[in-house]
Amino acid sequence: MKVKVISRSTDEFTRERSQDLQRVFRNFDPNLRSQEKAVEYVRALNAAKLDKIFARPFIGAMDGHIDAVSCMAKNPSHLKGIFSGSMDGDIRLWDLASRRTVCQFPGHQGAVRGLTVSTDGRVLVSCGTDSTVRLWNVPVSSIMESNDSSNNSAKPLAVYVWKHAFWAVDHQWDGDLFATAGAQVDIWDHNRSQPVNSFEWGKDTAISVRFNPGEPNILATSASDRSITIFDLRLASPARKIIMRTKTNSIAWNPMEPMNFTAANEDCNCYSYDSRKLDEARCVHKDHVSAVMDIDYSPTGREFVTGSYDRTVRIFQYNGGHSREVYHTKRMQRVFCVKFSCDASYVISGSDDTNLRLWKAKASEQLGVLLPRERKKHEYLEAVKNRYKHLPEVKRIVRHRHLPRAIYKAASLRRIMSEAERKKEERRRAHSAPGSIPKEALRKRRIIEEVE
């Protein structure tokens, strides 16, 4: 006869000293855990509710400007510094951690319209309606220490006067050139008082410009003739252009997929394009109810933030048709500029009410250092929530966002209008000869033509 029974000595299964951690034994047998799905579902529901409870995205406002904030620039080599320029010509450097002005630059005579920082983070370039481009030395030490001597004003390194007002400026990701947009697109060098190159395609003003993060010589601009143009600095003339039905206010390249860019359009939508294939948009991001003024990609390339004339800031997935998140406060007015922070965890918006506002990119994220166990717990809850997100209760809680009445009404009105338009089109198609009215996707419908 051979026999054995289970016998556990207490010593083997408990800790030796009271300072030790308790010993943990795992057995993943599904039979030990009954009703797993019900338990997970309840956890998902609770996680969704907790997320709602902890959703406090607004961190704080940074006031100091005395006119609307028109543009911002983040410093690629300092995480917590951000530059902002206002309509009265004031340029400030902010410390995001303490939410104070670190340095105030004398600025321009008229409105500042564009700000950008060189790749090494040492030179700030600004341009404005006073037809000047100014280069500033970035006070590195004051960012590092963020001391209280906020009247740390500096003299410009250089002032270049040119013949037209400027609307935007952007620096090359890798190199010494920067581009300005105005009556024409000019390419500048740091040390030359005149542009090294100028481009023109049509007579209209370019209003935004962005360099490609992957290929340093490619840039995209949008102009007030409703066009989006792609330039190659190595060519003598612009490369490609599309004309849309409405004006594009701003452009942002996806830093992780640098062939793709997203355009913030006047018609309340954002359009993601593949720059190699401009005849249709890859994705249309709908949700704003007024013109989208600015757009910026997260460094992860998976989402982007938009600021709109409807007084809200929204965060979209790079491939999502609707926004993941909407931020608004009672005091925030028209949003003119938005930026994702360089660590992808904060969003900064500048608006008409002269304030910069700092938001969390994930509304219910826990700030501060997380213990490994806490992090694991968050990951688990996130996964469970993701798994049961299609169930009605979870979906309802996760999707719900409170909106100001004006925006809610405007959204429902837009919905009614677009529905009516769709129905009308459908009926027209039904009553005409088959094939005479082709069906056109929204991705193509807003594009008038593509020019090469």
Place this chain on the structure above:
Amino acid sequence: MADVEKGLSSRRRSTIARGRRGGRRRKNLNSIPYLVFTFSDFQLFFEHAFDFQSTYCLGISEEEDMNVMKYLRGEAANLEVLQDKKLKGQLALREDLYGKSAKAAAKAEKWLMPSEGGYLEAEGIERTWNIKQETIAREVDLLGSRNQYDIILPDLGPYTLDFTPSGRYMTVAGRKGHMAIVDMKNMNLIKEFQVRETVRDVVFLHNEMFFAAAQKKYTYIYDRNGTELHCLKEHGAALKLQFLNKHFLLASINKFGQLHYQDVTTGEMVGNFRTGLGRSNVMQVNPFNSVVAVGHSGGTISMWKPTSSAPLVKMLCHHGPVTALAFHSNGHLMATAGMDRKIKLWDLRKFEVLQTLPGHTKTMNFSQKGLLATATGSFVQILRDFSGSQNYSRYMSHSIAKGYQIQKLAFRPYEDVLGIGHSMGWSSILIPGSGEPNFDSWVANPFETSKQRKEREVHSLLDKLPPETIMLNPTKIGSVKPTRKKEKPAKQEIEAELEGAVEAAKKASFKKKTKGRSKPSKVAKKKKEAVYKAKKPFLEQEAKGEGLSKKKRKNIEEENQLPRSLQRFARKRQAN
């Protein structure tokens, strides 16, 4: 629109696929420690592998595959049929993750489990069921043999008993009012007290701090110091109690055959149903789906959930009263015993008898590893499924002293021990291979400290399941209900509805009005109008869906067209 439908259907498919598998695979993946080999280990391993490659390699991989299947919880979703590329990509990624985590879990099971299960093997002409407990006690180690004892308390019996899910604590109750809590690890008596009235059943609540006792008139909740916390008068004179661990529901069946569900966290009475099948003291909760089964004197077994007043299942299992009932922890197997001297094993997926064994038992219990204990008088028999095909046969037997009447059998979780409550006290015997050798600290920990207990209490309260989650197939949660075509109501139903509407219209009273507007004739007219209004939608419906088919209608028209003298031939011609 087509796009939306496509998306829906594919999502449905995916959720069905998800439905087949539950689990916190993600968590598993995170928490599995990696295996660390030194170089010499590897060398050794490879040498062995080369030596026995031809004989063992296949066997090992097959065994691993089996384990992986266990952790996969069903087949993978069929992604080929999906139209939505985005969804397909996401699901493919997820399937990949599931596969990886199942493999990791199987590996962990193979290499990292701290203890092995018990066993009893006969040699030569020995038979396992002839081996006496004394022989086993002589062979096993001291710690094991300590679990074999008899407590003789002749005055206050017969005793019933219950274990906590971790198997650490036991509560016993004598019929005549003696109650005790025992710590089974060091055999300490934590508390013992006398209530001086009949105690019919006793059950632990969510942890060892509280237990409920069904006493003469009412059910009471006590804490572990023996303090009476609550008197649950609504349950009446309960005969049997069960606690649904995950839902925090205390279920009881009383003298009048009423089934009560009470939420012990809020005190709310969740369900109160009349079984309508008479007095019964056979009740058992199915651990797989928390459905409560009650055995009745007519030989039926009814299964209940707290959210419906009608039983989910009513099945005739025996000729004559049902005496005992037990569920296997995998949820597919139920054992019933009746006064007709039969023990039947049922497949709960098909509600079919798998096996009928002769025998009579007053109490039954399944162990964690699937051993079935039955008892008659003072004789205990353990059945075991040797082949793995749910074919139970004799494994062990044991007789306690003659004349003792066994009242209750309960396997101690995570131990090879069977607790027996009988008329003269309680005993405990060793049944090798009955318990799960490896516990999971996060599920049920026999070595739990008080701090861990408090922590677990909070967590289990946060994860408390609502009563709606109790259903026959708990894996349905999270899946999408397939859309069913709306069935046309039967003619009788329509007629009944019409009649109801007409009755309601007739009964409606009118406001008393002045100036002759409430004259009987006017009232009659109004009533007539109301009845017509009520009838109208039904009549319209009927006119629309005219029961006649096209062909029939055509025939009738034809008939009408013929001269009257010829009409009688028309049908005949058709018949030919």
